[in-house]
Amino acid sequence: MEKIITHSQIKQAVEDAYAECRNITGGKNANYIPFLANVDSNLFGLSVTLNDGTTFNVGDTEYKFGVESISKVLTAILVLKQKGAEAVLKQIGADATGLPFNSIFAILLENDHPSTPLVNAGAITACSMVEPKGDSWGKWEAIINNFTDLCGSESQVLDELYRSESETNFNNRSIAWLLKNYNRIYDDVDMSLDLYTRQCSVGVTSSQLAACAATIANGGVNPITKKEVFAKELAPKITTLISSVGFYQNTGDWLYTSGIPAKSGVGGGVLGVFPGVMGIAAFAPPLDEAGNSVKAQAAVKAVMKKLDLGVFNGDNITVKAD
């Protein structure tokens, strides 16, 4: 069906979704990373960036929160760019685990296959694949410059968060060494783990994440800076990965009920990609039991519902300025 939506309808939907969700309670800040336990639980931001660059922000959309697992999407794009789609499939994989993001069991089950760059195991493997090999500083520059390109503005590591994660990441250390045992770390193990921890500790705003999501939705061209960040043919690869595992063991339920592929982080962020139309990002710290933000999920779903949108609805969508 042909479907036309206007900028003012989208703006209204974002404002209404925000108002509807702002009093939602439930969930708890992540507490296994001490820094995250102390972030103000009442923060809430909702941002939409359309494929023409128009952006709608409501709430705490300039607050810098820990990007956490959403960083996995950005670095997966970098590795897709540097190594190609085939190498990512062979050296990491593109399968859902159906298990929590930090599952060691998933690695044992898969034996020598970390499954997907969007769980901890595959993301540590992805960091090990980033070029230039063996050069920790050069690799970090590649990772953070890619963040800047995708988000359209710079972001920095939140030092206190980085320290907090580094001091408590025992499970991730086990994952990294188990992957090494299966020959799935392609550079120095400690360096790869440290790059992963550092990228999770980058502070981003929901407004930046909406721009990043819109860059994916727009086939690799950042709609705000107009820079071509990655080749168009990589866009469906990254959207497929997000669709299959963005909410870990809850991904199927999420896709079924929301209609939009999205990726979460334990900092409280959610990044959703509507190919050809828009990127959406929400942020609120309290999480459900799978580590996905309660309020951010509700807000993204509410925007989709108010606009009667869904990537599987079969609509041919045109977005118009009024």
Ligand code: GLN
């Ligand atoms: N840094 C976190 C971890 O490795 C990221 C997890 C997440 O956001 N789901 O546990």
